[in-house]
Amino acid sequence: MAASRLAVRAKAAVPVAARLCRQADALAAAGRAEEADSVYRAALAADPALAGAHNNHGNVLRALGRPDEAASAYRAALACGLDLALVHYNLAAVLRQTGQTVEAARAYRRALVMQPDYAEAWNNQANLLRDEERLTEAAISYRRALAARPDWTDGHDNFATALYLLHERGDVETAARLARDWRRDHPDNPMARHIGSAIIGDSAEERAPDAYVRQTFDLFANEFDSKLAELGYRAPELLAEAVAMSGPEPRGDLAVLDAGCGTGLCGAALRPYARCLSGVDLSGGMLAHAHARALYDALDEAELVAHLTAHPSSFDLIVAADVLCYFGELGEVFAAACTALLPAGRLVFSVERLADDAELPPYQVATHGRYAHKEIYVRDALSVSGLALTMMTQETLRFESGEPVVGMVVVAVRP
Ligand SMILES: C[S@@+](CC[C@H](N)C(=O)[O-])C[C@H]1O[C@@H](n2cnc3c(N)ncnc32)[C@H](O)[C@@H]1O
Structure with missing residues (x-):
């Protein structure tokens, strides 16, 4: 051509x-x-x-x-x-x-x-290092991501995971040092405050702050059901058994509240008891999944204690599966539940168990951000709130790093 x-x-x-x-x-x-x-x-x-x-x-x-x-x-x-x-x-x-x-x-x-200010590249480099168990380097790389993009929720969550793993593997000193820097550099970030303090070991909070709960579960909502299934999560079925054993018949005549309902994993077991089944949760992301189940008559995005206090003498049954582990001090939430229950109404809940060791406080926040409670503390707090304990069993609630997470399944009644 x-x-x-x-x-x-x-x-x-x-x-x-x-x-x-x-x-x-x-x-x-x-x-x-x-x-x-x-x-x-x-x-x-x-x-x-x-x-x-x-x-x-x-x-x-x-x-x-x-x-x-x-x-x-x-x-x-x-x-x-x-x-x-x-x-x-x-x-x-x-x-x-x-x-x-x-x-x-x-x-x-x-x-x-x-x-050098490419936050996603620092973050993904850190993921690579974390996969190789180079946890200190991973944490430092996540920290650079946060320096470049301080409001990045996923970045904070990844950093928290790296510190949790460092602590788990026994490098408590490095984890605490990095947590201190994290909290200093991001004083307004709820994850840096809550998880940072838990890792440092100087937490003074009586419960996980609302902003932390909302942020954590909004982030987790899409994966919650599948991840919890992988962990052998059993709290909804254990609480369903406790409800069944505690007396009410599934006649569809009760006002039931799924407290901290999350994605609605308890909904199917509670529905047969309910004339009205409502759910309350701080996380809009979790509630969207609960809504999709089409099992609830009402779903409210609200803080649990405030919601209970605003609904006096309203419920025959309140169920809280894996929710009170976001509370350290239990007196306030028990008192609010007592207010929200009708006479003879029941509160059914799970908590994670803290060993009955004289060296340990009544409750303690762990490095993953959840609280564990001593059995004696749960008993005392119930009795102070006016609720009568009718059942308490020790159960495996799920597995974490292959280890069983032991908890208590509790039924208490408003006299
Ligand atoms: C581990 S999930 C359990 C969800 C559900 N109960 C289940 O068993 O699948 C804990 C839920 O409690 C909610 N939560 C924690 N603290 C809360 C509070 N103070 N007020 C309202 N919801 C809260 C979280 O947003 C989250 O959805």
Whole structure:
């Protein structure tokens, strides 16, 4: 073919490639990844030097679950001159996915040299280090993510997990030092305050702050049911058994409150007892899942003690599964439950058990942010509140790091 005709063809290919590329970007944005893949291929066949198209093609291949091809696409983008932190970050993510951890770490380092305030890159580098059990380095890398993006809830949650693991593995000193820095640098962050203090060991809170509970469970809501199933979570079924044993018949004639209902795991067992089944929880994210079960007559986004106090003599049955472990001091919530119960109404709940050891306080917050209570303390607090204890059994509530979490299942009655 004559040279002049070849030059004309090459010129024509560029606008064609750009047009195809725009079309592929639109398909990718609409979530039509398969179609976007073939249009990117056509664009890149017309102009293999389109660096941005290689990067975007990589994103589509990643979404299609083809990380090796995605890595080649990102490398092509770099080779075509798109030497950006974002491309190294993208490449690192797929390399990690395919187990090429050394190369992934190198790509994160490159991204961070180019853009030292890249919070997501610090965070994902930390995830890589955490996977390799390099927990101190992981925590330091998470801390850099938080320095770049102080309000990032996921970042704080990841940092909390790294400190929890460090503490679990026995490096209590390092965990406490990092927790002190965390709390100093983010004094208004509820997770830094609550988990930080628990790890340092100087918590003075009587219960987990509302903002902490809301933030934690909003973040956890989508995964809650599957994660708790993995942990062998049994509190809803144990409390359902306790309700059944404590007397009421499932005749659909009771006013029932699922206190701290979360995603509604207790709803199905409580529904047969209820003329009116309501739920209350601080986390809107959790409540959205409870709502989707279509089991509740009412769901309120509110703090439990305030809600109970605002509903005097309203319930025949109040059930709190795995909720009072977010309270240290129990007197206030028991008194509020006593107010909210009708005469002869029942409060059925679980708490985590703290060993009856003279060295230990009546209740204690652990490094994961939940409280455990001594049996004697639960008994005393119930009796002070005016509720009469009718049943208390010791049970495994779930497993954590393979170990059983031992708790108490309790039924108390308003006389
Ligand atoms: C571990 S989940 C248990 C959820 C549900 N009861 C179950 O068994 O699946 C604890 C729930 O208690 C809620 N919660 C904790 N403290 C609370 C409070 N003070 N007021 C209202 N809800 C609270 C949380 O938002 C979360 O949804």
